[in-house]
Amino acid sequence: xxxxxxxxxxxxxxxxxxxxxxxxxxxxxxxxxxxxxxxxxxxxxxxxxxxxxxxxxxxxxxxxxxxxxxxxxxxxxxxxxxxxxxxxxxxxxxxxxxxxxxxxxxxxxxxxxxxxxxxxxxxxxxxxxxxxxxxxxxxxxxxxxxxxxxxxxxxxxxxxxxxxxxxxxxxxxxxxxxxxxxxxxxxxxxxxxxxxxxxxxxxxxxxxxxxxxxxxxxxxxxxxxxxxxxxxxxxxxxxxxxxxxxxxxxxxxxxxxxxxxxxxxxxxxxxxxxxxxxxxxxxxxxx
Numbered sequence: 657x658x659x660x661x662x663x664x665x666x667x668x669x670x671x672x673x674x675x676x677x678x679x680x681x682x683x684x685x686x687x688x689x690x691x692x693x694x695x696x697x698x699x700x701x702x703x704x705x706x707x708x709x710x711x712x713x714x715x716x717x718x719x720x721x722x723x724x725x726x727x728x729x730x731x732x733x734x735x736x737x738x739x740x741x742x743x744x745x746x747x748x749x750x751x752x753x754x755x756x757x758x759x760x761x762x763x764x765x766x767x768x769x770x771x772x773x774x775x776x777x778x779x780x781x782x783x784x785x786x787x788x789x790x791x792x793x794x795x796x797x798x799x800x801x802x803x804x805x806x807x808x809x810x811x812x813x814x815x816x817x818x819x820x821x822x823x824x825x826x827x828x829x830x831x832x833x834x835x836x837x838x839x840x841x842x843x844x845x846x847x848x849x850x851x852x853x854x855x856x857x858x859x860x861x862x863x864x865x866x867x868x869x870x871x872x873x874x875x876x877x878x879x880x881x882x883x884x885x886x887x888x889x890x891x892x893x894x895x896x897x898x899x900x901x902x903x904x905x906x907x908x909x910x911x912x913x914x915x916x917x918x919x920x921x922x923x924x925x926x927x928x929x930x931x932x933x934x935x936x937x938x939x940x941x942x943x
Contacts, residue, residue: 680934710747746782773800784814816850
């Protein structure tokens with residue numbers, strides 16, 4: 657529950673960020689003002705495996721179909737797309753990509769799904785034209801997929817500079833894939849505001865351990881309250897744990913300030929339990 661003081665602050669905010677969480681219960685919409693997690697609601701009851709934002713549209717991978725949710729004013733519609741069961745979704749140049757549990761990957765244009773030529777893959781995440789799979793990172797090229805390197809990829813991010821979270825560490829694409837740091841990394845996300853070819857704001861996680869990219873290096877941030885399932889960026893940094901705790905970066909300054917101050921580090925995450933489990937994804941659409 658929000659305290660009376662927090663609710664007053666939340667109600668007074670003019671700018672509210674809306675985030676979408678994919679969970680075993682369904683698609684949940686969460687409202688955040690500054691570092692306060694406010695109202696949240698179940699948009700669609702389903703078994704949601706992943707969620708991605710393309711502009712103001714949100715796509716959800718479920719165990720029955722890929723659903724597309726769009727908001728206009730205060731109304732939200734959720735429509736099926738006839739893809740079938742899906743485990744991952746993402747947007748590349750305005751096109752919706754989806755992957756099935758059996759490894760089928762398809763692209764949706766003008767309301768029609770077209771399968772992409774690809775070997776059977778266990779697709780774990782899609783971002784832009786990159787896919788994280790059990791066989792490494794794959795890139796959408798023409799009407800098919802091509803292997804782009806690495807192995808056992810857990811997550812990918814394409815904003816600014818491509819990043820890949822793998823069982824062997826976090827990698828950045830430059831003159832080939834360059835290891836940023838070692839150890840199993842599960843989640844990676846860069847802020848959409850990163851300019852193409854440059855990296856300024858990005859975060860990664862391994863279990864409850866969270867890392868932030870600042871001034872050319874990765875810094876260890878205060879741990880999350882549980883294993884991080886997904887990270888997103890909007891007005892600040894957001895994360896959600898696999899057991900449904902939503903985290904928002906508090907107003908304690910830049911990443912370097914957080915790491916210099918033990919007091920600030922201890923207060924960096926603000927959290928709220930959403931009451932859902934088996935969380936798989938987080939998306940922040942254009943507001």
